[in-house]
Amino acid sequence: EPEVTQTPSHQVTQMGQEVILRCVPISNHLYFYWYRQILGQKVEFLVSFYNNEISEKSEIFDDQFSVERPDGSNFTLKIRSTKLEDSAMYFCASSPLVRKNTEAFFGQGTRLTVV
Amino acid sequence: TQLLEQSPQFLSIQEGENLTVYCNSSSVFSSLQWYRQEPGEGPVLLVTVVTGGEVKKLKRLTFQFGDARKDSSLHITAAQPGDTGLYLCAGVGNNDMRFGAGTRLTVKP
Secondary structure: OOOOEEEOOEEEEOOOOOEEEEEEOOOOOOEEEEEEEOOOOOEEEEEEEEOOEEEEEOOOOOOOEEEEOOOOOOEEEEEOOOOHHHOEEEEEEEEOOOOOOOOOEEOOOEEEEEO | OOOOEEEOOEEEEEOOOOEEEEEEOOOOOOEEEEEEEOOOOOOEEEEEEOOOOOEEEEOOEEEEEOOOOOEEEEEEOOOOHHHOEEEEEEEEOOOOEEEOOOEEEEEEO
16 A cells, blocks of 8 residues: 655754655655654644745744755655754655545654754 | 634533533634554544535434634534543645644543
8 A cells, every 4th residue: 555654753953953754745746745743732734835936834944944855755854053942853744636525645754853 | 724623621421421622723624534542553534524604424423514714613522531632623725734732532431
């Protein structure tokens, strides 16, 4: 069964360092998302991406964040200069398209720990 | 920003009891989805409701979309310990999908 895969499963980084979180969406999907979930808190929308550009982004997704689909299969989230408060689970999701009854498939997440 | 409020935040019940959790918003959504999330994993879709007033059943789970497409409920009949988890509603907009904070359900044997 097709699935969204995320790497690494856990990343520890020092404050101020750049991190790149990687996702391989399901191959025929067209719409991609990044979400984050701080431990014990809600799943927060970061950004949606379609047709090689950002469709929507939240107030969390500031200039420190960027997304890229460099090679037609990977979908990456970059945090330029990590802060302690960036520590969270980051989930990638993909869907065939944003339609009324389209399911978003989530990856297992990357746990980012900023020390 | 479309805000989804879920209630209750926490719910602990005994096996065999019935329960209802709610998802409310002041915004109208094109559809609303319910997900379940296990610890350390990503959310998994349970159901999508699209039409105002729609009711969908998934075994012991009954999902309803409000007539105005602003709110939804999830009713579980005869809850089992395997139903324990975090239940999330998500409103689908034009280009995004945003989650409520979730209801953490614990079903005790």
